[in-house]
Amino acid sequence: MRIGDRHHSFSSGRDRKESDRQRTFRSTYRVGDLVLGTLVDYQTDSMAWVQIDELRVLAQLTRKYSPGSQIGLVVTALHPDIILREARDQDRKRPQGLHLIV
Numbered sequence: 001m002r003i004g005d006r007h008h009s010f011s012s013g014r015d016r017k018e019s020d021r022q023r024t025f026r027s028t029y030r031v032g033d034l035v036l037g038t039l040v041d042y043q044t045d046s047m048a049w050v051q052i053d054e055l056r057v058l059a060q061l062t063r064k065y066s067p068g069s070q071i072g073l074v075v076t077a078l079h080p081d082i083i084l085r086e087a088r089d090q091d092r093k094r095p096q097g098l099h100l101i102v
Contacts, residue, residue, distance in 0.1 A: 021055055026078050028053070033075045034087055039065045062086055 018026075029035060037050035043058065050059045050071055063086070065071060072087030 022082060024053075025055060025082055029075050029078070031075050031078060035073050035075065035084070037071050037073055039067055039069045039071055041067055057084070059084065059086075 035052055037052040037057070037059070040049040040051050040056065042048045046060055046062075048059055048061055048065070050057050050073070052073070059071070059073070061071070073084040074087050075082075076085050077083040
Protein backbone atom coordinates (compact mmCIF):
# COMPACT_ATOMS: atom_id res chain seq x y z
CA MET A 1 0.00 0.00 0.00
CA ARG A 2 1.31 3.42 -0.85
CA ILE A 3 0.07 6.59 0.75
CA GLY A 4 -1.44 8.97 -1.76
CA ASP A 5 -4.36 11.30 -2.05
CA ARG A 6 -7.90 10.04 -2.53
CA HIS A 7 -7.61 9.72 -6.30
CA HIS A 8 -3.91 9.34 -7.06
CA SER A 9 -1.08 7.45 -5.50
CA PHE A 10 2.26 9.17 -5.17
CA SER A 11 5.11 7.61 -7.11
CA SER A 12 8.76 8.45 -6.84
CA GLY A 13 10.00 11.28 -8.96
CA ARG A 14 12.16 14.36 -8.75
CA ASP A 15 9.31 16.78 -9.39
CA ARG A 16 7.11 15.34 -6.66
CA LYS A 17 6.56 17.48 -3.58
CA GLU A 18 6.02 15.92 -0.20
CA SER A 19 2.40 16.33 0.89
CA ASP A 20 1.33 17.24 4.43
CA ARG A 21 -0.05 13.70 4.78
CA GLN A 22 3.29 12.16 3.83
CA ARG A 23 5.23 14.52 6.10
CA THR A 24 2.93 13.76 9.05
CA PHE A 25 3.16 10.02 8.49
CA ARG A 26 6.97 10.08 8.17
CA SER A 27 7.37 12.13 11.35
CA THR A 28 5.04 9.83 13.33
CA TYR A 29 6.04 6.31 12.22
CA ARG A 30 9.26 4.40 11.61
CA VAL A 31 10.03 1.38 9.43
CA GLY A 32 8.97 -1.73 11.33
CA ASP A 33 6.21 0.00 13.31
CA LEU A 34 3.01 -1.97 13.63
CA VAL A 35 -0.02 0.30 13.23
CA LEU A 36 -3.72 -0.39 13.36
CA GLY A 37 -6.11 1.00 10.84
CA THR A 38 -9.88 0.81 10.50
CA LEU A 39 -11.36 -0.45 7.24
CA VAL A 40 -13.66 2.23 5.87
CA ASP A 41 -14.90 0.81 2.56
CA TYR A 42 -13.81 -1.31 -0.39
CA GLN A 43 -12.97 0.36 -3.69
CA THR A 44 -12.53 -3.00 -5.48
CA ASP A 45 -12.48 -6.61 -4.30
CA SER A 46 -8.89 -6.32 -3.10
CA MET A 47 -8.43 -2.55 -2.59
CA ALA A 48 -9.91 -0.78 0.42
CA TRP A 49 -9.76 2.60 2.14
CA VAL A 50 -8.20 2.28 5.59
CA GLN A 51 -8.17 5.05 8.22
CA ILE A 52 -4.91 5.43 10.22
CA ASP A 53 -5.04 8.36 12.63
CA GLU A 54 -6.31 11.21 10.45
CA LEU A 55 -4.92 9.62 7.28
CA ARG A 56 -7.07 7.67 4.87
CA VAL A 57 -4.97 5.32 2.73
CA LEU A 58 -5.75 2.93 -0.08
CA ALA A 59 -4.65 -0.57 0.88
CA GLN A 60 -4.34 -3.78 -1.09
CA LEU A 61 -5.61 -6.51 1.22
CA THR A 62 -5.18 -10.27 0.93
CA ARG A 63 -8.02 -11.13 3.31
CA LYS A 64 -11.63 -9.99 3.41
CA TYR A 65 -12.64 -7.69 6.27
CA SER A 66 -15.90 -6.03 7.16
CA PRO A 67 -16.11 -2.22 7.27
CA GLY A 68 -15.12 -1.09 10.77
CA SER A 69 -12.63 -3.96 11.21
CA GLN A 70 -9.23 -3.21 12.73
CA ILE A 71 -6.37 -4.18 10.40
CA GLY A 72 -2.75 -4.52 11.50
CA LEU A 73 -0.25 -2.95 9.09
CA VAL A 74 3.55 -2.87 9.15
CA VAL A 75 5.52 0.13 7.86
CA THR A 76 8.02 -1.36 5.38
CA ALA A 77 9.40 1.83 3.76
CA LEU A 78 9.20 5.59 4.23
CA HIS A 79 11.34 6.76 1.27
CA PRO A 80 10.97 7.35 -1.58
CA ASP A 81 7.41 6.05 -1.13
CA ILE A 82 5.56 5.18 2.06
CA ILE A 83 4.74 1.49 1.85
CA LEU A 84 2.70 -0.56 4.32
CA ARG A 85 1.86 -4.23 4.22
CA GLU A 86 -0.77 -6.28 5.94
CA ALA A 87 0.65 -7.62 9.22
CA ARG A 88 1.22 -11.34 9.59
CA ASP A 89 0.87 -13.23 12.88
CA GLN A 90 4.64 -13.15 13.51
CA ASP A 91 4.60 -9.34 13.16
CA ARG A 92 2.06 -9.08 15.95
CA LYS A 93 4.10 -11.34 18.27
CA ARG A 94 7.48 -9.71 17.57
CA PRO A 95 8.54 -7.45 20.44
CA GLN A 96 9.60 -3.98 19.34
CA GLY A 97 9.89 -0.59 20.94
CA LEU A 98 6.89 1.65 20.95
CA HIS A 99 3.99 0.49 18.80
CA LEU A 100 1.70 3.26 17.65
CA ILE A 101 -1.88 2.07 17.68
CA VAL A 102 -4.84 4.03 16.35
